[in-house]
Amino acid sequence: MNEQTFAAEKEQLLQDVRHVLSSTEDLLTAAGDEGGEKAQQLRQRLADKLKEAKAKLTEAEQVVVGKAKVAAKAxxxxxxxxxxxSIGIAAVLGFLLGLLVSRR
Structure with a gap:
């Protein structure tokens, strides 16, 4: 998976979650205005949208974990x-970090 594909998938997941949350807010507003059986139906739709949002977030988490594993392996x-x-790079970074910390 290259960086562009990962970024596109991440953006699509974020858009999906935003859409689900927006729909949920609309349903919540409508449920507050209604009573009786219609309110029960709106609450059920709200519960369904929240389940959908949880599923999208779980999917996003799996993508992030997968990308982190690939980076760690590389x-x-x-x-x-x-x-x-690698030792040389770590030593230089440690030295530079030490310089930055000592100046404060």
């Missing part, structure tokens, strides 16, 4: 293939 592979370069 990092681990790079460190194993280039141990001295």
């Amino acid at each position: 990092t681990d592979q790079y460190v194993h293939e280039n141990p001295w370069k």
Whole structure:
């Protein structure tokens, strides 16, 4: 999965969640105005929309976890293939971080 595909999927998931939440807000407003059986139907639709939102969030979580696992695996592979370069990079970053912290 390349970066553009990941960004597109992430944006689509965010749009879906925004749409579900917007629909839920509309239903909530309508449910407040209605009484009796119609209110019960609106509440059921609201519950369905909330389930849909939870499903979308779970899907988004799985995408993020999958991407994090791929990044961790790539990092681990790079460190194993280039141990001295990795040590050098870590040392330079540690030194620079130390300089920044000591100036405060």
